Amino acid sequence: MDRNARIFVAGHRGLVGSALVRRLQAGGYEQVITRTRAELDLTNQAAVTAFFRDSKPEYVFMAAARVGGIHANSTYPAEFIHENLAMEVNIISACHRQGVKKLLFPGSSCIYPRHAPQPIKEEYLLTGLLEPTNEPYAIAKIAGIKMCAAYNRQYGTNYLCVMPTNLYGPGDNYDLANSHVLPALIRKTHEAKVRGEEKVVVWGTGKPRREFLHSDDMADACLFLMERYSSQDVGELVNIGAGRDIAIFELATLVAEAIGFKGRIECDTTQPDGMPQKLLDVSRLSALGWQSRIGLQEGIRMTYRDFQGTLVPAPQALG
8 A cells, every 4th residue: 555545444443443554554555544423324325325436435344333342242133234234235345436546445253154164264164053142143244254255256346355263352332231241250350349349240151262462463463464465365254363262251260460450350140151262273373474463461451541531530539
């Protein structure tokens, strides 16, 4: 990509989008185009069409998505499938009409089959039943990946699809009702420490294993692929991950250590676990020359500092 190219980052305020903007700016890209949700509703086809016509982006990172953890997916399945499908259709079709040179479309590792062999290879997509707790979201993301592949095949477009593992980092959503497991644990553990509580409760058995990747590593991998490779080089899909997983109970222990929480960790086995394991096979990306750099312990400490920056200071007492 030319340093003067017009690059649109959809969803620039989110976890992935904000990391992409930071990485692009650090890489010397001077024309990074962003729009807030208030400025551009990506579910509105006419608005998206007009934006692409007027802005004329040459490269697009599709970082916008309706995302959330098990609770959010179970509570709002209609919103998850509708909003994600609408955004994908609008962005991908607009890229084609405008003649965008390259699009990068992220899926999510949770859209692989629930019982996929571990570690999960790219070709395992659609080889088994999905995880029920996030099926609507998964179907929407799979549709986006297959839409990119169909456009590549029919129109000769250059749309790259990547499959990131569980992401975390600055700008994450720390809302307990709608966030993913790691930011939820950070907030829950911080609040337990502040209140002097004796325990932190983790959903499920604590046995499921998950892989975690810092959002800055994710952004670096995405730019690495956009700068160097085409869809013909890498195939329909490329996994992006750290190549290592950890049990949720162990993760909760790491979070407690980073925050300085001295109480105990308990598991609420009445709550769902989700997929029993989710570890990506990242050999395809490794063979291209990319590896993650931010370790989990370091990344948790960095993310906790970001969370602390989101806290509203307590009012000072008068007198």
